[in-house]
Amino acid sequence: MTKKQIDILLSTGNFPEVTGQRKLVETHISWVIVCDHFVYKIKKPIQYSFLDFSTLELRKYYCHKEIELNQRFAKDVYLKVLPIFKIQDYLAIGGTKGTILDYAVKMRKMNPDKQMDVLLTKDKVTPTDIRNLAERIAQFHGNAKIIYKKNVLDIKQRFNDLVAEKKFLSACFGIDKVGVIDHAIGTSNTFLDKNKKLLENRLSSGFFRDCHGDLHSRNIFLLPTPQPFDCLEFNDDYRHIDVLNEIAFLCMDLDAFGKRELSDLCIEHYNLKFPAMRTQEECNFFIYYKCYRANIRAKVNSLRAKSASNEEEKKKALAEVKKYLDLMKSYLELLING
Known part of the structure; x- marks a missing residue:
């Protein structure tokens, strides 16, 4: 049409x-x-x-x-x-x-007033909501199809794609502000190369599954029973991911709303119901996945800023870019400092 x-x-x-x-x-x-x-x-x-x-x-x-x-x-x-x-x-x-x-x-x-991102802005998402949601996601992941064949390092290129936005963002923010992009890419490459074996082990152990692929607060209703929707159908590879990658997206989103306590509760309760983070090394991967998700949101908003039809839209998108770059930087510091 x-x-x-x-x-x-x-x-x-x-x-x-x-x-x-x-x-x-x-x-x-x-x-x-x-x-x-x-x-x-x-x-x-x-x-x-x-x-x-x-x-x-x-x-x-x-x-x-x-x-x-x-x-x-x-x-x-x-x-x-x-x-x-x-x-x-x-x-x-x-x-x-x-x-x-x-x-x-x-x-x-569905009732738009019950969309999770709307409720977060009104400070109306409770710890009980988060526990119920984490349990719902854990149940879904537990029943999802297991993926045994995948290039586990494909995430490296997706992370590094952010460099394509550096020139545009440098013009908007100044070179000092976007220096974090090169730092993030270098840290990501080193981290993935060092932990390739762990990723391969997670693949063979059944932690890569046919997930939702786009699990963040705009794609969830709290009715009050948690209702995810709008998964990615157009590219299987975007859904065939580590379950920690999926739950990390939601937790990163909660961090971005300034709800760190809800983010921590979400991964804690999820892991209780579906133990996917069992060691310190896997905890580090959870942080890395949050870093990756912040990276992707920074890129998406940079593209929105480029294509904005007016200055107000561009300014709003750039504010989101800055927020996610800062969040990505905070996760990098956690990775580096252990």
Whole structure:
């Protein structure tokens, strides 16, 4: 579909049920239409090095895969895949008549006030919420498919990709501020080379699993039962990771919100239910994974700053870059100082 067709669908298109609301939320890879009781997610016809939605058949395949993967922990949220039909100039989600233009993932709408990132900003996430969430994730990881074949050092290149943002960030912050990037890359390379054997042992021991892949507070609702959603369906390699890498993302996110006590509680309770961090060396890997996740968030926000449509958006994205660079630096210090 095109953006013009999305606009037609929003204004005059037919939906499976009557709805007074048709709100569009656009991401870099999807159009999401929020209705009164349901949400419809449509993949953009795009192709990147890590993602390919370029054909109708691929978009259909990944819609079904999104349903399949998310039903592992959100069965009542991810409902079905529906075709989008074109009948002359008329568009409809669902039905049987017309030419199939595209596909949509139908999801049950959840209360946006219960989204975890929203609750964190209001200081409404409790230790009980965190224990329940950690237990839910531990249970999911315990049942997830074990991955035995993977290049465990692929994380090195992903970490080092941050160097591509150095020139832009130097112009924004000054060279002194981004010196942490070279320091981080050097520390990461040394750490991974030194601990390659441990990573290989974790792979053979079953700690690499088919995880969520994007587990942070914006992808969790507290209803109050914890409800993760929106896992990565478009690239298996991004989900086939060390379980410590996954829980580290959530804990890093809590750190970024200034909730260190909740972050510590999260990994402590998770590890109690699913002992994935058994030695000091594995504790160091947990810190490294938090460092890696802060690195990725810094890069993502740098890219957002580059593509910002106005100065306010750019300023906001750069503030996020600074926050994550500072967080990455704090984790590096923990790694270096033991």
